[in-house]
Amino acid sequence: MSPAVNGWEAGYILDRSPVYRRNKFNYRHLNAAELVDMQWKLGMAVSSDTCRSLNSPYVSLLLKIAEPSGQISQKALEMTIPQFQNFHKQFKEMAAIMETV
Amino acid sequence: MAAGLSSEDFTNLQLLLKAPSKDAVRDVCVQSHRAVSQRLTENTAATFSIPAAQAAQLIQSLHTLSHHVLFYNLTSPEQILAVFPESFHSSLKNLITKILLENRSDFWKLLRHVSLPQLKELDWRVDLVTGSDSVSRMAVPTCLVQLKMEDPCPSAVGDSISTVTVELSRESLDTILDGLGRIRDQLSAVAGK
Numbered sequence: 686m687s688p689a690v691n692g693w694e695a696g697y698i699l700d701r702s703p704v705y706r707r708n709k710f711n712y713r714h715l716n717a718a719e720l721v722d723m724q725w726k727l728g729m730a731v732s733s734d735t736c737r738s739l740n741s742p743y744v745s746l747l748l749k750i751a752e753p754s755g756q757i758s759q760k761a762l763e764m765t766i767p768q769f770q771n772f773h774k775q776f777k778e779m780a781a782i783m784e785t786v
Numbered sequence: 787m788a789a790g791l792s793s794e795d796f797t798n799l800q801l802l803l804k805a806p807s808k809d810a811v812r813d814v815c816v817q818s819h820r821a822v823s824q825r826l827t828e829n830t831a832a833t834f835s836i837p838a839a840q841a842a843q844l845i846q847s848l849h850t851l852s853h854h855v856l857f858y859n860l861t862s863p864e865q866i867l868a869v870f871p872e873s874f875h876s877s878l879k880n881l882i883t884k885i886l887l888e889n890r891s892d893f894w895k896l897l898r899h900v901s902l903p904q905l906k907e908l909d910w911r912v913d914l915v916t917g918s919d920s921v922s923r924m925a926v927p928t929c930l931v932q933l934k935m936e937d938p939c940p941s942a943v944g945d946s947i948s949t950v951t952v953e954l955s956r957e958s959l960d961t962i963l964d965g966l967g968r969i970r971d972q973l974s975a976v977a978g979k
Contacts, residue, residue: 717930717953723965727972735897737857742976744969745902748933750952760950762935763902766973773966775908779929780959782912786927 721757722749744769791847791854796871798847802878804834815885818848819893852893855886863887903935906947929954 724747730739745763752758764772805811810833817826822845831841851869860866866883886893910931917923932951954962 717951720931720952720954720958720962723962725965725969727969727976730901733900735853735856735899736859738859742973743901748950748952750950760933760935760948761902762905762933764905768905769966769969769973772905772908773970775910776959776963776966779910779912779931779954780956780963783927783929783956783959786912786914786925 718750718752720748721751723747724749742766791850791869793871794843795847795850796874798840798843799851799882800875800878801834801836801840801844802882803875804836806833808881810834811881812885814845815848815852815882816889816892818845819852819889820896822846822849851882852886852889856890856893856897861887861890899938901938903937903948905933906936907934908932909934927956929959 726745726747728743728745730741730743732739743763743765745761748760748762750758750760802811802814805814814826814830814833822842826845827838827842830836830845831838834841834844836844854860854869855866860869863883866886867879870879908931910929912927912929915924915926915928930951930953932949934947934949937946937948
């Protein structure tokens with residue numbers, strides 16, 4: 686059991702270890718946000734003011750994130766195809782480990 | 787902005803003949819690409835023993851030239867040499883071409899590309915929650931993911947690197963993998979065409 690329970694009720698975290706709060710079997714790390722939605726787009730950059738003929742494919746993601754406070758924020762990001770492939774690989778690894786733990 | 791090259795630009799570029807060494811030519815080419823600054827103008831004027839006004843024009847023309855090469859994606863010596871007028875000093879033309887080709891990828895990286903924040907780093911950790919204030923014994927895996935993104939056009943005040951940390955349950959992770967799988971499928975479909 687977390688030793689900081691009373692401290693948590695009072696609004697403080699007495700020791701610096703993370704405090705877990707149960708919410709119908711959804712365990713929320715109080716310091717981390719929760720990913721609520723992920724939208725994606727596969728695009729092709731055709732041209733820009735710096736390069737007339739870019740022909741560069743990219744993946745962009747729009748992440749909807751719920752902060753511990755409950756506030757929802759959005760983060761948009763872009764990545765190249767090699768970056769996306771590594772991104773995908775990393776998530777597959779996470780899932781594989783989650784499976785075995 | 788991709789400005790065209792004029793005959794005036796080539797006149798200015800011939801000022802490079804006043805350089806004390808090939809390294810001096812290389813230095814001014816590389817620095818002009820990044821920005822046209824007062825300090826660079828002064829240094830160039832001093833190094834080349836030319837008036838500041840001429841140094842400024844030389845730097846501006848070099849800047850236009852290096853951006854022109856990137857805009858039109860000129861990647862071979864022949865393509866770059868073709869940009870110069872016939873009458874242009876032959877060995878200087880070759881030297882400038884060589885410098886532009888050598889620095890091509892660095893010059894490209896220095897350009898401000900219009901884009902959303904670019905993914906810089908992905909770090910993650912799988913935790914096993916073994917207990918909480920309401921359940922003394924449990925074994926629920928959870929994943930903490932940290933994304934670092936670099937904004938290519940940061941606001942004056944803001945930091946260009948932003949960090950997002952999220953916690954993912956098994957279900958969220960599966961949903962994400964589903965989405966990523968669809969992107970991969972789309973990529974294969976597009977590549978096949």
